[in-house]
Amino acid sequence: MSTLPQSSTPAVDREAAAADYAALLDRSLSLNLTRGKPDPLQLDLAQALLSYDISDHRAADGTDCRNYGGLKGLPELREIFSGPLQVPADQLVAMDNSSLALMHDTIVHALLSVVPGGTQRWTEQGDIAFLCPVPGYDRHFALCERFGIEMIPVPMTAEGPDMDVVAELAGADPRIKGIWCVPKYSNPSGVTFSEATVRRLAEMETAAPDFRIFWDNAYAVHHLTEEEVEIPDLLAACADASHPDRAFVFGSTSKITLAGAGVAFFGSSPANVEWFLKHAAKRTIGPDKLNQLRHARVLGDTDGVREHMARHRDLLRPKFDLVESILERELGGTGLATWTRPQGGYFICLDVLDGHAQEVVRLAGEAGVALTPAGASHPYGRDPQDSTIRIAPSYPGLAELEEAITALTVCVRLACAEG
Amino acid sequence: MSTLPQSSTPAVDREAAAADYAALLDRSLSLNLTRGKPDPLQLDLAQALLSYDISDHRAADGTDCRNYGGLKGLPELREIFSGPLQVPADQLVAMDNSSLALMHDTIVHALLSVVPGGTQRWTEQGDIAFLCPVPGYDRHFALCERFGIEMIPVPMTAEGPDMDVVAELAGADPRIKGIWCVPKYSNPSGVTFSEATVRRLAEMETAAPDFRIFWDNAYAVHHLTEEEVEIPDLLAACADASHPDRAFVFGSTSKITLAGAGVAFFGSSPANVEWFLKHAAKRTIGPDKLNQLRHARVLGDTDGVREHMARHRDLLRPKFDLVESILERELGGTGLATWTRPQGGYFICLDVLDGHAQEVVRLAGEAGVALTPAGASHPYGRDPQDSTIRIAPSYPGLAELEEAITALTVCVRLACAEG
Numbered sequence: 001m002s003t004l005p006q007s008s009t010p011a012v013d014r015e016a017a018a019a020d021y022a023a024l025l026d027r028s029l030s031l032n033l034t035r036g037k038p039d040p041l042q043l044d045l046a047q048a049l050l051s052y053d054i055s056d057h058r059a060a061d062g063t064d065c066r067n068y069g070g071l072k073g074l075p076e077l078r079e080i081f082s083g084p085l086q087v088p089a090d091q092l093v094a095m096d097n098s099s100l101a102l103m104h105d106t107i108v109h110a111l112l113s114v115v116p117g118g119t120q121r122w123t124e125q126g127d128i129a130f131l132c133p134v135p136g137y138d139r140h141f142a143l144c145e146r147f148g149i150e151m152i153p154v155p156m157t158a159e160g161p162d163m164d165v166v167a168e169l170a171g172a173d174p175r176i177k178g179i180w181c182v183p184k185y186s187n188p189s190g191v192t193f194s195e196a197t198v199r200r201l202a203e204m205e206t207a208a209p210d211f212r213i214f215w216d217n218a219y220a221v222h223h224l225t226e227e228e229v230e231i232p233d234l235l236a237a238c239a240d241a242s243h244p245d246r247a248f249v250f251g252s253t254s255k256i257t258l259a260g261a262g263v264a265f266f267g268s269s270p271a272n273v274e275w276f277l278k279h280a281a282k283r284t285i286g287p288d289k290l291n292q293l294r295h296a297r298v299l300g301d302t303d304g305v306r307e308h309m310a311r312h313r314d315l316l317r318p319k320f321d322l323v324e325s326i327l328e329r330e331l332g333g334t335g336l337a338t339w340t341r342p343q344g345g346y347f348i349c350l351d352v353l354d355g356h357a358q359e360v361v362r363l364a365g366e367a368g369v370a371l372t373p374a375g376a377s378h379p380y381g382r383d384p385q386d387s388t389i390r391i392a393p394s395y396p397g398l399a400e401l402e403e404a405i406t407a408l409t410v411c412v413r414l415a416c417a418e419g
Numbered sequence: 420m421s422t423l424p425q426s427s428t429p430a431v432d433r434e435a436a437a438a439d440y441a442a443l444l445d446r447s448l449s450l451n452l453t454r455g456k457p458d459p460l461q462l463d464l465a466q467a468l469l470s471y472d473i474s475d476h477r478a479a480d481g482t483d484c485r486n487y488g489g490l491k492g493l494p495e496l497r498e499i500f501s502g503p504l505q506v507p508a509d510q511l512v513a514m515d516n517s518s519l520a521l522m523h524d525t526i527v528h529a530l531l532s533v534v535p536g537g538t539q540r541w542t543e544q545g546d547i548a549f550l551c552p553v554p555g556y557d558r559h560f561a562l563c564e565r566f567g568i569e570m571i572p573v574p575m576t577a578e579g580p581d582m583d584v585v586a587e588l589a590g591a592d593p594r595i596k597g598i599w600c601v602p603k604y605s606n607p608s609g610v611t612f613s614e615a616t617v618r619r620l621a622e623m624e625t626a627a628p629d630f631r632i633f634w635d636n637a638y639a640v641h642h643l644t645e646e647e648v649e650i651p652d653l654l655a656a657c658a659d660a661s662h663p664d665r666a667f668v669f670g671s672t673s674k675i676t677l678a679g680a681g682v683a684f685f686g687s688s689p690a691n692v693e694w695f696l697k698h699a700a701k702r703t704i705g706p707d708k709l710n711q712l713r714h715a716r717v718l719g720d721t722d723g724v725r726e727h728m729a730r731h732r733d734l735l736r737p738k739f740d741l742v743e744s745i746l747e748r749e750l751g752g753t754g755l756a757t758w759t760r761p762q763g764g765y766f767i768c769l770d771v772l773d774g775h776a777q778e779v780v781r782l783a784g785e786a787g788v789a790l791t792p793a794g795a796s797h798p799y800g801r802d803p804q805d806s807t808i809r810i811a812p813s814y815p816g817l818a819e820l821e822e823a824i825t826a827l828t829v830c831v832r833l834a835c836a837e838g
Contacts, residue, residue, distance in 0.1 A: 054469045
């Protein structure tokens with residue numbers, strides 16, 4: 001991601017940076033920019049869910065949502081999220097509060113049961129691997145590590161993962177069973193996959209017949225601008241390319257309604273959905289349908305989701321603007337760093353001079369500003385350039401955020417001066 | 420379980436049975452006794468959860484229950500269920516709505532990560548097996564089948580599984596990694612484990628160092644009489660016997676509050692809980708804490724749970740009484756069947772003459788009375804005696820139940836007459 005000229009060391013006023021940092025230490029800050037966690041003000045937007053009286057507990061089809069059953073989730077809620085997630089409602093499963101859990105379970109099912117089109121369970125195939133566009137999402141990487149799946153980094157471009165690399169690797173190596181993708185407003189780069197990228201992902205030949213795209217569309221409706229960026233429909237593209245079972249789509253309302261009490265979705269081809277439900281049926285009799293019914297009633301329809309997300313944008317946009325303006329003011333033109341200006345999602349990616357990210361994070365930590373560990377956005381926590389820092393501006397209030405980002409820029413200046 | 424004299428065929432009036440069955444067919448019944456599903460009237464008891472306004476969304480410790488986090492579950496809810504589940508609150512984890520899901524995940528974790536005290540993951544040890552007291556719970560058996568775990572049946576006695584058999588098998592065979600137990604008001608036999616059984620389970624030597632008791636205490640507070648049967652504290656017994664990590668305890672509020680929208684629990688030794696949470700943390704950032712907070716507020720305390728269960732008893736007891744009175748009236752003294760008179764739980768176990776259960780279920784099905792498939796209470800769906808039929812009286816209303824059980828007795832009479 002970094003486009004910095006690395007050959008010459010920029011001029012940094014080392015003494016000024018050291019003095020600023022000393023002043024920072026004196027202030028005993030305690031600020032946190034680590035996780036993409038909604039601000040309580042954003043959660044307030046979903047207040048109607050908290051006070052909603054669900055005594056009328058029957059779904060549109062008459063289901064008593066209090067009792068057992070309904071593994072696939074409520075049809076009316078699947079209908080609402082069908083459009084945003086680009087999955088036909090009939091191929092969309094609504095479960096409990098965590099899309100990460102659905103990704104976890106999908107890998108477990110694939111490890112222990114042959115996926116459609118495959119011939120062997122993943123556990124029976126010796127070492128297997130996933131392609132991991134970097135920078136990426138640390139919890140995806142943690143799942144691979146937990147299951148002993150090798151991670152092969154692939155560079156991100158402005159259009160998504162470098163598809164020449166992806167196609168070559170996936171085309172040659174049958175051990176490669178999957179690729180992690182956050183296709184819109186990617187975590188943490190903010191990149192949105194282009195049409196060409198999506199088409200190539202759908203069309204490319206893979207050495208493994210049981211290759212899967214893990215399409216974590218976490219920020220499908222999480223726009224920071226009025227543009228509301230769209231991406232191509234991956235499921236349709238895969239079907240058109242005669243690879244109908246290639247994509248597993250994930251999404252959730254965690255950053256739409258309630259981070260801890262939302263609804264997560266799994267969508268895929270009919271064969272994959274049948275496979276998923278068959279194994280999910282051994283695990284549970286069904287999801288919390290009352291929470292799904294509350295969501296369906298309060299959100300109303302897909303337009304209701306759009307309107308709701310506009311209110312999130314109103315809260316988030318000023319935070320992203322603030323971060324960008326401070327970075328520009330403090331680091332613009334210094335040659336010390338570049339940063340992203342995402343049109344959506346939850347993160348700003350700050351790229352400092354190679355070899356300095358860990359030191360920046362360490363300095364910030366000592367000054368009371370907690371940052372995601374440098375390297376977290378790379379497999380095994382190892383950023384070979386040691387340059388990427390993920391900034392999560394959503395949780396703190398504006399005043400805290402200003403303080404934290406200003407402090408961060410001091411750390412960038414000091415680390416690079418010392419380097 | 421059957422204590423019928425199998426040597427002589429009882430006298431059955433075949434013509435009368437056939438005439439009764441023909442009359443039954445004419446009535447075109449459509450009744451269902453298959454699953455232990457609460458009656459809507461039971462769910463009405465939890466009405467306060469449906470209308471509860473959770474706008475005050477802070478837990479006792481100040482946690483904003485709307486946001487991410489809190490993997491272990493809300494302390495105040497764990498406190499309430501600590502006593503009923505006999506697990507110290509600090510060793511009790513509260514998750515989402517399904518204890519089956521927690522059993523599933525615990526097996527997945529054990530397959531893929533070494534359990535405390537073990538030396539190898541279960542997947543690395545070739546064929547492994549579980550002891551399955553029979554009759555037992557079909558969803559337990561389905562988990563073993565799904566994961567390719569061999570099931571070894573163990574006969575139930577009036578005090579729980581035959582501990583001579585259990586101790587001999589578990590003591591000799593290191594492939595045996597677990598035993599399924601529903602220790603109180605067992606599904607479907609209604610048996611409650613005796614103190615001697617629990618002590619021997621805790622004390623016995625096992626060939627496998629990574630042996631685990633899967634203690635599904637599904638009916639911990641589900642009494643049908645005022646006696647409120649208690650069982651010994653397995654976790655404490657295991658600790659006393661120097662096998663502190665032997666037990667995994669499971670429970671849920673599915674049949675206390677809402678079958679589809681309750682809270683499930685996992686409890687164990689500190690080492691096991693740490694192991695469980697470490698792996699659960701890869702799967703999810705946390706459970707639905709708002710639902711947990713609703714439960715804690717509405718139930719109040721452990722006494723609140725007790726009082727709530729007394730109201731369930733008032734609804735369930737007449738159904739069990741009705742079933743027993745019809746069985747006694749129609750089959751008493753015929754020698755065709757015996758049945759259980761459980762003091763709690765959700766099932767009555769009807770044992771017909773050996774070799775006739777499948778035929779009874781088939782006849783009932785044709786007459787419009789759906790029963791759990793004969794054999795479902797045995798591993799692989801195979802009841803070698805073909806004698807056990809599980810009756811789930813909770814869901815139908817009294818009038819329907821009377822019709823269904825009367826019809827069932829006609830099928831028993833006809834099947835045995837024809838046999």
